[in-house]
Amino acid sequence: MNPHVLVVEDEDALATLLQYNLEKEGYQVSAAGDGEEALIMAEEETPDLVLVDWMLPKVSGIEVCRRLRSRQETANVPIIMLTARGEETDRVRGLDTGADDYIVKPFSMTELFARIRAVLRRIRPGLAEDxxxxxxxxxxxxxxxxxxxxxxxxxxxxxxxxxxxxxxxxxxxxxxxxxxxxxxxxxxxxxxxxxxxxxxxxxxxxxxxxxxxxxxxxxxxxxxxxxxxx
Amino acid sequence: MNPHVLVVEDEDALATLLQYNLEKEGYQVSAAGDGEEALIMAEEETPDLVLVDWMLPKVSGIEVCRRLRSRQETANVPIIMLTARGEETDRVRGLDTGADDYIVKPFSMTELFARIRAVLRRIRPGLAEDxxxxxxxxxxxxxxxxxxxxxxxxxxxxxxxxxxxxxxxxxxxxxxxxxxxxxxxxxxxxxxxxxxxxxxxxxxxxxxxxxxxxxxxxxxxxxxxxxxxx
DNA sequence: CATTAGCGCTACAGTTTTGTGACGGCGCTC
DNA sequence: GAGCGCCGTCACAAAACTGTAGCGCTAATG
CATH class of the missing domain: 1.10.10.10 (Winged helix-like DNA-binding domain superfamily/Winged helix DNA-binding domain)
Incomplete structure (x- = not known):
């Protein structure tokens, strides 16, 4: 089936927007409101890609990254990080958070789609194959x-x-x-x-x-x- | 096959945006991040059209134009220049940079598509079919x-x-x-x-x-x- | 060899999706 | 303001697809 994306975002308006547009673009979408929930869902559903906000209640975005990476089942799931301008630290630029790409808010949906496709193509050729x-x-x-x-x-x-x-x-x-x-x-x-x-x-x-x-x-x-x- | 467009743009967000939308419109797209890379790729791939930013690291957009023109294989490849408002000098207006058209940022995708079609039509009838x-x-x-x-x-x-x-x-x-x-x-x-x-x-x-x-x-x-x- | 769980296949009734004619509305022309 | 062309919606019929039950066969099991 279509690629499955897990969205981890605490701000409700943005979460809904992402879900709506991703589904429209043909992705299957699950949403988590905080890092804790995200980790549970990631384990249960094994998504094809995780979209995670840098700032999150309970467990931060970086922490989510780290834990996803450390777990056998989710170690290879591609991750895209959402950051606000200003949070764009060297650490994010270098992507040594464990994420595969990042995108700076505010961003256009089109740009996000482009990144998602690029990452999926890079990490999982065949999944985005026509x-x-x-x-x-x-x-x-x-x-x-x-x-x-x-x-x-x-x-x-x-x-x-x-x-x-x-x-x-x-x-x-x-x-x-x-x-x-x-x-x-x-x-x-x-x-x-x-x-x-x-x-x-x-x-x-x-x-x-x-x-x-x-x-x-x-x-x-x-x-x-x-x-x-x- | 579909027309092949080489995008030369250093700003990442714009580059992905362009790539995504051009692909969606049915073009085959390659991307270069600076002028040097652009010249290499242009030689290797012989694109049907080059979309190049005016301001670029290493080798400027005009310089890319000039060098493309001076080379046998790429001398006739149509070029569209991307400029920011204010960079819109007389030289660009007159298009004696070697470019075939230019477009001022910010622009809509629809407008860009129209220009691309127009240029392809003019330079290479048969590629952009009316x-x-x-x-x-x-x-x-x-x-x-x-x-x-x-x-x-x-x-x-x-x-x-x-x-x-x-x-x-x-x-x-x-x-x-x-x-x-x-x-x-x-x-x-x-x-x-x-x-x-x-x-x-x-x-x-x-x-x-x-x-x-x-x-x-x-x-x-x-x-x-x-x-x-x- | 008898038993039994698992599987292939068919029929069918129910549901979803699509094709299409009809209708009222809107803007334009004469 | 009557006539015309085009548009969006509705309603109904036709077509396509779906899930379940049931029967018979086959492969494991003892």
Missing amino acids: VIKAGDITMDRVAHRVKRAEREIHLGPTEFRLLDYLMQHPGRVFSREQLLDAVWGSDVYVEARTVDVHVGRLRKALNTKEERDPIRTVRSAGYSFDVSGG | VIKAGDITMDRVAHRVKRAEREIHLGPTEFRLLDYLMQHPGRVFSREQLLDAVWGSDVYVEARTVDVHVGRLRKALNTKEERDPIRTVRSAGYSFDVSGG
């Missing part, structure tokens, strides 16, 4: 098209997102619950078996009789996308 | 005319802008909200479903019974202009 290929399967996320060996594949919205997510992490096995969280959203409740049905539909759309099924069923564990290995 | 063609559909942005297979198509202003925007980014899927922002303007409020109605009108005007509909509906995502694939 076209994903695996074997003879091509997925164009901008054109919303899937092709297999010159053949146009029509997918419903859910199957499209499902394939997108699986191709994003090839080889990795996901449980039905994980897939529901990632593809359907963590807030909806649907039966786990529903995943089976959509995997089935995806397979039917994707494969002809001659072709190898790229989706592997791992009994009592889940599914994974594997184009190479058997 | 006339966009896709399949048997021809759109003349200057004469405000649309033809399909020798048949004159009459469109209302909104449908014209809509088709223009879609054809400008063929293959790409836009949500109703994005289309509203781009075609109607980000400040007006209209129902998202209004886009459907205009797409419907556009289709009716564009297609006869025999012809393939160039506008693709992507369920729960939006619309895109696609003349080839499908």
Whole structure:
């Protein structure tokens, strides 16, 4: 699915503004009001990028950075720091706070988007990629098209997102619950078996009789996308 | 491919802003932070247009101009100069710096795009098309005319802008909200479903019974202009 | 070999999304 | 001020998609 951004900002107006605009730009957004909350959410949700204000109640922005870095699961999550003019110390300029980039308030949304994209591209190539290929399967996320060996594949919205997510992490096995969280959203409740049905539909759309099924069923564990290995 | 623009700007915020917006408009963008870097990149990449700040560290904007002009490979590359108000000397006005146009900061992106198109049109007709063609559909942005297979198509202003925007980014899927922002303007409020109605009108005007509909509906995502694939 | 949990597949009823004709409003021209 | 073209919204029908249940098969388990 789309990149997931965690916004850590205590000033309510700015937080809402960020959330609104990021969502509009196509990001999935969570928001935390202070550093403590941020650390908990970061652990639970493993965002693709964290946007954190320098000045925060309870745990400061730098401290959030440091702790994110020190934890195994979040050590490599890219971080962009928000600072007000004047807070722009040498320490921030040098980015030895652990952040990957910083931006000075006030900033335009466009500029922020540009930075986010740049950082994502740098840290996680493939995440911001428009076209994903695996074997003879091509997925164009901008054109919303899937092709297999010159053949146009029509997918419903859910199957499209499902394939997108699986191709994003090839080889990795996901449980039905994980897939529901990632593809359907963590807030909806649907039966786990529903995943089976959509995997089935995806397979039917994707494969002809001659072709190898790229989706592997791992009994009592889940599914994974594997184009190479058997 | 799309025109390649080299941005030469030392101020980071403006550089990212330019890069982001140019990319979004469909240009391929490289960025250089100073004049020295710019000259190297210009030589390596042979851009279709150079956007250069007047004030630069190491080698000034004028100097960049001069050197680009003096080199065989880059002698004919169009150049647009960025100046701050006050730097707007007679020399810039007369453009005897070697630049083809200049623009005074602060400027709107729309204005910049217009200048870029104008310069490309003048210097390199064919790169900035006034006339966009896709399949048997021809759109003349200057004469405000649309033809399909020798048949004159009459469109209302909104449908014209809509088709223009879609054809400008063929293959790409836009949500109703994005289309509203781009075609109607980000400040007006209209129902998202209004886009459907205009797409419907556009289709009716564009297609006869025999012809393939160039506008693709992507369920729960939006619309895109696609003349080839499908 | 019998048992059983897990999975593939189909059918279907319910829901969401899209296409489209109709309508009233607004601005412009004659 | 009547006529015309264009616009935005609504309402309804059609189409596409979704989730769940159920049945039969298969692979593990003992």
